[in-house]
């Protein structure tokens with residue numbers, strides 16, 4: 587067999603950064619299959635960079651935001667999970683599992699509407715078990731106000747009261763907020779426009795955040811409406827983002843001391 591630099595199978599599992607490389611290759615392969623936009627590669631790299639300075643783990647601030655998000659989604663009357671190329675490539679099964687756990691439809695919503703992409707994403711979601719996928723049929727689409735990008739074309743998102751937006755570009759979150767929607771963002775960049783505009787910002791890698799959301803959904807399902815509302819009311823997004831920035835500062839400071847131990851100097 588000829589070695590192939592982009593082939594997942596040629597990745598040695600013993601490589602110290604195997605997990606990171608595995609997802610990187612998943613994104614590259616998915617770009618070739620039209621699931622991921624070319625710019626999705628750059629977005630992934632930006633995410634990796636933030637993940638690095640967050641210690642590549644789900645921090646306590648992310649856990650708080652996840653709990654508040656699941657409570658908000660369980661309280662919602664018309665929740666929707668927005669799906670873009672990167673999310674579909676990285677966590678298709680988890681998107682379907684979360685959608686089932688909180689009884690929330692998935693809607694494909696793309697920034698780059700290259701021909702064939704919606705179909706490719708639909709296929710990957712169906713393969714992962716999705717049965718109710720919105721955002722596919724042109725005749726069902728409407729335009730939301732205040733947005734010029736392709737993301738303005740929506741189906742259920744138009745009437746939704748709570749929207750989960752993983753890995754977004756900032757202008758849609760702002761537009762959705764101006765339309766009175768509640769927005770939950772998953773974004774590794776704590777100071778992106780999406781993060782700052784969202785009602786709840788989960789600063790974590792979508793790869794870790796979704797499985798944690800599924801677990802928390804099982805826990806919170808037995809709570810009544812007032813208990814769920816208290817979790818949402820007690821959450822302060824601004825403070826939580828500020829604590830996340832403190833965690834980054836602490837992590838960098840610790841690295842300043844510890845990083846060179848790798849060389850024993």
Ligand code: PTJ
Nearest residue numbers: 626629633670671696697698753754755773774775791792
């Ligand atoms: O599939 P499309 O056409 O809808 O396009 C999707 C992309 C991601 C290309 C588009 O939305 C875009 O250009 O996004 P941005 O403006 O690059 O923003 C993406 C944000 O997601 C950045 O703040 C990244 O840090 C963050 N991010 C990247 N990878 C992850 C992530 N956040 C959580 N988990 C990740 N794995």
